[in-house]
Amino acid sequence: MAGPTPPQPWQVWGYLIYWVVAEEMHILNLAVHPQQRRRGIARCLLSTAMSQARELGAQVAWLEVRPSNTQALALYRSFGFKKVGTRPRYYDDTQEDALLLAYYWEEGDDSDQ
Numbered sequence: 816m817a818g819p820t821p822p823q824p825w826q827v828w829g830y831l832i833y834w835v836v837a838e839e840m841h842i843l844n845l846a847v848h849p850q851q852r853r854r855g856i857a858r859c860l861l862s863t864a865m866s867q868a869r870e871l872g873a874q875v876a877w878l879e880v881r882p883s884n885t886q887a888l889a890l891y892r893s894f895g896f897k898k899v900g901t902r903p904r905y906y907d908d909t910q911e912d913a914l915l916l917a918y919y920w921e922e923g924d925d926s927d928q
């Protein structure tokens with residue numbers, strides 16, 4: 816049966832960068848190779864990173880996203896992220912505002928998405 820071409824050792828299909836400081840997770844960047852999208856890679860990366868951050872003691876996760884980025888917004892909303900504010904002219908290239916999204920873990924909420 817034919818399936819997706821397996822990645823070569825030198826191919827990066829996606830990455831997520833985050834840090835955890837003082838019970839706060841900050842998601843700095845997330846991207847998936849254009850030819851490998853809609854296969855659940857971002858969902859897997861985000862789920863893994865949030866589980867790791869929770870184990871490190873995170874109580875809240877923050878991220879910034881462009882209002883025009885409907886794909887990323889759909890992903891984050893499906894994880895339960897909510898808009899909590901905006902950062903005016905956050906993006907240098909377009910002077911676009913950023914939406915500030917947050918996810919607050921609740922007690923006993925350690926399940927994967």
Ligand SMILES: CC(C)(COP(=O)(O)OP(=O)(O)OC[C@H]1O[C@@H](n2cnc3c(N)ncnc32)[C@H](O)[C@@H]1OP(=O)(O)O)[C@@H](O)C(=O)NCCC(=O)NCCS
Pocket residue numbers: 844845846847848851852853854855856857858859879880881884885886887889890891893
């Ligand atoms: C946003 C991005 C990371 C999603 O990566 P992906 O691996 O294709 O996402 P997944 O396959 O894991 O999809 C997870 C969910 O994201 C949303 N989503 C992803 N692509 C979408 C699209 N083209 N249209 C609508 N929703 C989309 C959906 O809710 C999807 O869930 P579903 O497949 O059950 O409907 C990817 O499009 C990307 O790298 N974009 C450019 C970089 C970027 O914008 N990064 C985010 C910066 S904040």
